[in-house]
Amino acid sequence: MATKESFAIIGCGRAGAAFARALSAAGYTPSGFASRSLSSARQVSDIAGYQGANVSTLPWEVTGEADIVLLTTPDDVIRxxxxxxxxxxxxxxxxxxxxxxxxxxxxxxxxxxxxxFQTGSIHPLQSFGVAPSGKNPFEGIMMGIEGEREAVERARIMAETLGGTPFQIDTAGKMIYHAAAVVASNYLVTLMKSAMDLLGASGVDPEKGFAILKPLIMGTLGNIESSGAVDALTGPIVRGDTAIVRAHVATIRRDAPQMLALYHLLGKHTVEIASERGSISDETRRELLSVLSG
Ligand SMILES: NC(=O)c1ccc[n+]([C@@H]2O[C@H](COP(=O)([O-])OP(=O)(O)OC[C@H]3O[C@@H](n4cnc5c(N)ncnc54)[C@H](OP(=O)(O)O)[C@@H]3O)[C@@H](O)[C@H]2O)c1
Structure with missing residues (x-):
């Protein structure tokens, strides 16, 4: 096996620790660790498991031997x-x-x-825990990479060596790429919580909410995977059942008014998906949008 590159980590928190452990396990040589506090740098150096690495609070004291420097500080201090x-x-x-x-x-x-220097970014679409587990958190995940050509190539090799799948992003599209990840992950949590609250308002034991919804959720994800988002849509809007949607709006207004704005907004987006699919007429589309506008 060809000798892998050496690496330094600047910013020894959750992402830094995850990279340190996994890169070291994959055969990269740890050469330096710097963080705001020396204790974090030491801790992550220990996680990497190599006694000879430099440790400091000053990045430039630990980067001298590194082929790749990973900046894993909080976003607002990267620049x-x-x-x-x-x-x-x-x-x-x-x-x-x-x-x-x-x-x-x-x-x-x-x-x-x-x-x-060659500059780029490598973003693991993963949430790293405070205490890294024994499992490689990069295995099977997607990793967005962008930057200068050589940096991208080295990031690609790193991602694949860690067990992830790299994909390239346009540098100018990075912020909207991140917004997509927030919608898919964070807003999914918000959506699930909202569905569980509505289920609770129907009288179902809130403790059982997720277990009741889970097969439906997993089935929907499976349909998105096999057929795409537009064709995965089911339910009253894609069927053009205006009466049911009107009844939902009236019931939510009465029993769970704090959910009405969300139901309206997501409903309007759902009408546009149904329209894109061609499952509702222009007249039904207008009627549904009117019902969902309050
Ligand atoms: N956590 C995740 O799930 C995740 C996933 C993907 C990408 N990321 C990205 O990874 C980066 C780090 O996120 P994180 O979640 O690992 O944050 P974190 O746990 O807060 O760790 C950041 C570390 O940076 C250190 N630090 C703060 N200011 C510094 C400075 N001026 N100079 C040097 N070190 C400094 C802190 O060190 P001390 O402990 O020494 O105070 C802290 O341990 C971010 O860009 C984030 O977007 C994170």
Whole structure:
């Protein structure tokens, strides 16, 4: 097996610890760890399991031997940290710097790009726990990568070596890509909580809400996977059943008024999906939109 690259981690929190453990296990050599506090840097160095790594609170003191520097600080300090690293010039020639933010692009690292380093970002679509478990959290996940050509190539190799699947994003599209991930993950939680609250309002034991809805949810996800989102749609809107939708609105207004705005809004988006599918006439579309506008 070809020798893998050495890496340094700047910002030793949840993502930093997950990368340190997995990269080390995959054969990358840990060479340095820096964090705001020395204790976090030491802890993640221990997680990487290599005694010879440099540890500091100053990034440029630990990056000198690294082929790849991973910036896993919080998003709001990435740019400033990169600027300081460029000023202190502690990296070796040809090194690549990748940050792991989902929302920000490699342009945050412009000062390091100007200093001649390869810059990019590698975003694991994964939620890392506070205490990393024994399981490789990169196995089977998708990882969005973007940046300069060579940095992207090294990020691609890293993602695949960790067991993930890399896919490239346009640098200019990074923020909207992140908005998509928020809708898919965070708003799914909001949606599930809302469905469970409505079920509770119907008299079902709130403790059983998720268990009752889960087969329906999983079946819907399966249909999206096999047929695509537009064809997966079922229910009264795609059937054009205006009477049922009107009855829902009246009942929610009476029994769960805090849910009405959400029902209206999602309902209107659902009408447009039904219309795209061609399952409702223009007249039914207008009628449904009127019912869902209050
Ligand atoms: N957590 C996830 O699930 C996840 C998933 C995908 C991507 N990401 C990305 O990974 C990055 C880190 O997120 P995280 O969740 O790992 O955050 P986190 O757990 O809060 O860790 C960030 C670490 O950065 C350190 N830090 C803060 N300011 C610093 C500075 N100025 N210089 C050096 N180190 C500094 C902190 O160190 P001390 O402990 O020393 O105070 C902290 O441990 C973000 O860009 C995030 O978007 C996270």
């Amino acid at each position: 400033h940290t990169a600027e300081e690293m460029a000023v202190h010039a502690g990296m070796k020639e040809g090194a690549a710097v990748l940050h792991c933010s989902g929302a920000l692009s490699s342009t945050e690292l412009v000062s390091l790009a100007d200093a001649g």
